[in-house]
Amino acid sequence: MKEVTVTDVKDYEQRHVDEAMEYIFSQYEGIIPKNGKVFVKINLVRDMSPEKAGTTHPAVVRAVVKVLEKYTDDITVGDSSGGKYTAGYMNAVYNKCGITAAVKDTKAVLNTDFSFTSCEFDGKTVRHLDITDSFLKADTVINIGKLKTHSFTGFSGTVKNLYGLLPGLVKVEYHSKFPHLSTFCDLLMDIEKFARPKIALNILDAIVGMEGPGPTNGTPRFIGKLIASPDAYKCDVTGVALFTQPMKMPLIRKAVENGLVSEQFVVETVKRMEPFYIEDFNRVDVMDDGAFLKLPDWIGRLMKRNLTPSVQVQSNCRACGKCRDHCPASAITIEKKATVDRNKCIRCFCCQELCPFDAIKLKKPLLYRIVRGLSHSRKK
Ligand code: SF4
Ligand code: SF4
Incomplete structure (x- = not known):
């Protein structure tokens, strides 16, 4: 099984994204159990149109759903956005982000279960955390992040996407409890550790990413890649290497220090992605x-x-x-x-x-x- 798969995709035309997604999943035969309950965790930071490049593009969501349909009829797509975790709020987000249309005429449904459960955490930062039931009730999860800059964390990828497993305003509460980037990264690592056993594949939508003041107010930037890996850190290192040195990002540096991804992998990835490096990318520098x-x-x-x-x-x-x-x-x-x-x-x-x-x-x-x-x- 490939550690990381990187594919070129020239635009969001559905047939191009479908073709790339077929290729990606062909590299990971057997990861989706037959007739299981699958949750597709996407990035819907807030209600914004797909052209603004702040959310997982609907063509990527639809392409993943089409592949999953070969294995199961039980597919739920969703996220907990930056606002309230209610049907009214999330339906408006699904519509604006193009996700309602993306799952139309497929076997997938949009998540309508806005309950959550307090879970025990064996982490560095927390002992308990509220986690959305849409994630907890699934047998298997596909985690689809968006590659973009982030004013607080420097970048947002598949690990940061898992912060959306916390329901609605609970995210605000934990920003307040972990106001320092360093400890916030520790919290993200705890959430990833908790989520990892269920995640079959992490996918980074980097066809059009975001540069400048992300994660919502930056500028769309064509990158032309879909990146996938069973390992969220490897997926993110590969994406970040397209526009900066991954070790400059506190989350990746901490992941290396904690043995979650090896420094050798980072070095080799930087070398591998060098031909695609975007020199004039408008990065966000953050200080650990x-x-x-x-x-x-x-x-x-x-x-x-x-x-x-x-x-x-x-x-x-x-x-x-x-x-x-x-x-x-x-x-x-x-x-x-x-x-x-x-x-x-x-x-x-x-x-x-x-x-x-x-x-x-x-x-x-x-x-x-x-x-x-x-x-x-x-x-x-
Ligand atoms: S704490 Fe400061 S940066 Fe964070 S939401 Fe409030 S005003 Fe904005
Ligand atoms: S800064 Fe933005 S979110 Fe805050 S009150 Fe003004 S318009 Fe609304």
């Missing part, structure tokens, strides 16, 4: 704040404030309140427009992710720009 945690609290906070971007509400804010409702630190108030209390803000960037009007930008502090500039010139 693990070192701050070892400092006295006030110094750590001062360092974080001066070394991570801050959120700035723009004049096009329409005071809709969505950012306030999802801010894990209750740092946002709304009058004529949103206002952020900088002393409360933990810089998780959920507000930027969920603002439907792209009214939140990130401002990089001077010290951040100096440190980044020095580290880039050193590398050159």
Whole structure:
């Protein structure tokens, strides 16, 4: 069985994606049990059209469903988005993201079970975590992430996609409990460890990815690849190697340090993907704040404030309140427009992710720009 499969796909025309998906699954014969209950976990960060490249493209979802139909009639497609985990909220997301149309006339159904269960976790960060029943009730899971930049974590792929196993606003709660990128990555690794036994295949939709201020307000960027692996870290390392050094991403570096993926695999993948490397990709550089945690609290906070971007509400804010409702630190108030209390803000960037009007930008502090500039010139 192949560790990682990378296929070229020139666009989202259904027959092209179908052909690529057939090839991918042919590399992993026997991973889908006959007549099992399969859950297809996609990325529906929020209600946005597929052309914006923030969500798993419907053509990819349909192609996966068509392959799965050969093995089972019991296929459910779904996610828990950044907002509420209710039928009303999720139906609007399914429609806007093109997923309702994608599963039409197939054997698959959209998830309508919005229950969840508190599960025991044998992890570094948590002992219990609420997990959606759509995942728990499945025999087998196909995890389809979207390759994109992410203002908080640097990138989003198949491991980050598993954060969507937490129901609705529980995600907000855990952003608040794990405000530092370093410990948030530990939490993601715990979730991946919990989910791994059920996941037959991880697929990264990198036909058109996102660059710039992702995961929702960046710019679509053609990459032309579908990447798949039974191992989520290997899938992500391969995707990230298309636009930056994977070891620059705290999640991947931590995964290597914890023995979840080998450094040798990372080195070999960078070499393998070199011919496809996108030099002018608009990356998001993030700083691993693990070192701050070892400092006295006030110094750590001062360092974080001066070394991570801050959120700035723009004049096009329409005071809709969505950012306030999802801010894990209750740092946002709304009058004529949103206002952020900088002393409360933990810089998780959920507000930027969920603002439907792209009214939140990130401002990089001077010290951040100096440190980044020095580290880039050193590398050159
Ligand atoms: S910043 Fe965006 S999400 Fe927040 S109130 Fe303004 S428009 Fe709404
Ligand atoms: S204001 Fe935005 S970045 Fe700050 S804590 Fe709230 S959601 Fe996170």
